Amino acid sequence: MNGPALEIDSLTLALAGEDGSPLFPVRSLSMRIAPGELHALVGESGSGKSLTCRAILRLGPNGMRVRAGSIRVGGVDVSALSGRRLHRFRGGRVGVIFQEPGAHLSPSIRVGRQIVEALRIHTGCSRTEARHKAETIAERVGLTPARSILRRYPHELSGGMAQRVAIAAAIICSPELLVADEPTTALDATVQKSVLELIDELRHDLGLAVLLVSHDLAVVERYADSVTVLYAGSVAEQASSEEIFTRPRHPYTQALLRARPQLGDIAPVDTPPLIIPGSPPALNAIPGGCPFHTRCPAAEELCRTVVPDLVERGGDTGDARVACHVATRVAGVAHDA
Amino acid sequence: MKRLLLILLITTVGISQLLAFGQSERDDESLRLAMSGNPDTLDPQATPGTLTFQVTRSIYDTLVEPDVDGEIVPALAASWEADDDATVWTFHLREGVRFHHGADLSADDVVATFERMLDEEFASPNADELGPIENIQAIDDHTVRITLGEPYAPLLASLASSWSAILPADLVEEEHDFGAVPVGTGPFRFREWVQDSRIVLDRHDGYWMDGAPQIGGVVFFIIEEPSVQLQGLLTGDFDVIDTVQPESLDRVREHPETRLDETLSSLAMVLSMNTRREPLDSVDVRRAITHAVNKEQVLDIAYGGGEVGGTFMDTGDVYHRDFSDRYPYDPDAARELLAGADADVGRTLTIAVPQNYEAHVNAGQLYQQMLEDVGLDVELKLVEWSTWLSDVYGDGDFDLTVIGHTGKLDPEGRLGDLTSERFYTGWQNAEFNELVRAARRTADVEERQELYAEALEILAEEVPMVFTGTNYRYIGLRRHVRDFHMDGKLDTYDFRRVHFLNE
Amino acid sequence: MVLTVLLVVTISFVVVRVIPGDPAAVIAGIDAAPERVERIRTRLGTDRPIAVQYMEWLGGLSRGELGTSLTRNRPVSAMIAERLPITATLAGSAFVLTLLIALPAGLLAAIRPHGLADRALGAFSHAGLAIPDFWVGIILLLIFSVTLRVLPLFGATTALHYILPAVALAVSRAALLARVVRASVRAELKKRYIEGIRARGVYGARLLWCHVLPNAMLPVITVAAVQLGYLLGGSIVIEQVFSMPGLGRLILTAVFQRDFPVVQAGVMFIAVCFSLINFAADILYTIADPRIRSAR
């Protein structure tokens, strides 16, 4: 495949606030993910990660609309889809898994049926064919013995197994993109790792593009090819994983990295993890200028008044962009104000 | 879409077939009658129930029967005679009468019939109606002799009543279930009874009466809802309906295809008083209560119209005497009497009303209002019918109660009850009892009439009940039904002369 | 189990006897002399001590006999057998009709709250719950049997006879059940798994019938089971309006006449029906919700 699997261009999402005035939980977000690439979306709670995922699937909460920009999956404009084509798109070209897999499976239906449901309704394949396919894919995602597990109900599965079921259901129609919104947050550490390993394998084997939302920077560092750091709905920094973790430019990214628990014996045991002081702004009170300036240790006058553009920041590997007046100036990158 | 069309098609075909079915039934020569309830049994000896008699009257015959004017005329007995003191009665049976199952009528059948009814173990609720019978014997094949212990004038009337239906001796012998499959000599033979649905009778071709019956049969449909009865009559589903509610009378009268048969019933509608209890033991209080009641209004509003009464006799009876002017509607007189009465009239009086009889409930409300108008404290209590029968009627546990007493062909049937000390009103009068007892033994009609007139006057003066009057019995009919006859006294139908006018 | 049966049997025996009223008085009627009533009582055997009657009845039951009707002098079992098909057909078709109305109506209303379907259901259920079955029956009779003359006025001989009574019985029950369906589906639609299913491209009718409805069934089954029980009661009135010779009318008449064996058998029969319905509902629960199944 030549083009990107996912291509988001200057996406601005609008929601109706409680008083009816529009809120913009995501603003001017762009990203592209190539087939086989694993892209991580990070940011504090409420920064708009899940809304972005929902926008890709057109499964937004009631009242959410695309205010500007576009989303393309495999070159197809998502917002142009309607009716049957939209439904076929959902199960067929994009697969999705969520935080609590059990909560996303119908409680009264055997998991085997749920795994192949998309296949059955989108491709109209026969029952036996579907069962066969389900067994194959179940084994592929590590659900063994497949036959007996497929006959179970969601409540009879452990969290890790349920997430494997969700993954199987998400990829059964061979989609180009897998959206994984915090797929492992609810699982314990060892299970978490095996699920991520599975996703990682699948994207290599199947050439699957993955959008991974995660709070866990260690996970991101380990698995992601590229990263978008979101703050209060807008991109703070976007670069390859290596750039982000070795040369973070945005003060917010730097703060995030400092705030994460250190692994092993690298950190002195008695050093508490650094916490970013303050909390992210409410949607209806996003400050003017740089949204981060209220919490930014490096903020200047300019930051308070002018919204920083996302500009090339220069990097050793591929594209790297940052939205910070200070960082841009320090790096000596020119920008047209 | 195709499926929808198919459903429509099926529905249309179904409906048109139904209509065709309805059409073909109209040619049937059976009379279709809507009856307001399911009889308990079709054994005329096992119940005093009117519903039973209304059916069995067409299946069975009696030795004698009342004619249109209430005169007793021959039926299965072609003739009869009594000895001088009316204790030995001889009946000569009609020749050539045949039961539905093929046997010929003989004297043995008559004997077997009455022996069954008088059998203590069988415990027929009608046994007492026959009076002091000592002996019944077959003199020959077609002659029966009934011997009485003492003169009993009401005998003929009792033999003409529905419970005296003659059953075939052979089936009595083998304890046949007459309640389910009745077999008689009557104008119609029993075909089937679907419980709570219908009773079907076919014409009995060998019936003894010339030219009867004329119709092919009778179907009694059991239809409890008066409104369904009415609609069925108007649409032609029924030829006759046995219930027409007061508010529907005009519709039946005015509809071009229906008419109303209006017969004076045999009921004496009363507001009974428990004379064992204070203050109803005072005759002044009872008279005051009688003064307080506007009888005409009660009859009109609650019972759909009728004739005002003044004593314990239905107003159409030959023995009836009009005493309605003795204590007429006069609230002032009532108040005056109450003021002067030496009894505690301040007590709350309860009117017990059988709740499943809408007419009685309505009447109860009117009575309550009228008695409160003259200053009495009255409350209404609805009781279920079987409770009414056991508590009020059986045990005499009540103050006041609303009921209609059915009449018999003979006044003894009504007045004899009052001579019993256990009668529910508790009222006793030696002179009255003597008069009724004497009348029972008197064969001479004029003499009896005089005795009863005196007895009825005592009641009119003593008023153990407010004798409100007698209502009309309304039957709704299609106009093409001709020569339909309802016996108001027995509350039964005679279909023998019924025929349809060609439409 | 044996204890339950004995309890039901005993209660049905006691209940019919503590209410006032005497079958002999009913049979004798208003003109009979008191001595006559006593003789009838002797014939019926209702003058014997209660304990003797009770033991005798138990004895009969243990041999599978329900006794003989006091007023109609027929075996009670035959009387019930003759009526049962009619009431069963009536209640059964009314129940099916209830489901056929309530499930789609509740679903439609739930999909779009305050939409046209929802408001229509609101009006229907208000009316359905406010108007007694009896009146619905009379109105239907007037429209279809009297004015249009397309359906029979009385009886229970053909399938056509069951249409109106079944509708009359179904209306109020469907009104209530549709509300339950609506509420339950609404609650289900808010649950998070719906999102997961929709994300797989499942939509529309399939989403509702295959996922939402089965999961929303538990409260619906509970209410429907209760309603099926009450259908038996409702059919008493409806059988009367439509002149159908069903079980309800048999029992009602028997109660009025104090026909003890028939009432006892009727009470027992209803108790058995109720427990069968509950049993069926329990089974349905486990079918509808696998979590209950595995909890056992």
Ligand SMILES: Nc1ncnc2c1ncn2[C@@H]1O[C@H](COP(=O)(O)OP(=O)(O)OP(=O)(O)O)[C@@H](O)[C@H]1O
């Ligand atoms: N249905 C909704 N109506 C109004 N506001 C919403 C709705 N859903 C989300 N939001 C708001 O939009 C913003 C972004 O929400 P989103 O769920 O995308 O956050 P997130 O980055 O996924 O956070 P988390 O890490 O907690 O999952 C938040 O401020 C949230 O309060």
Ligand SMILES: [Mg+2]
């Ligand atoms: Mg989220």
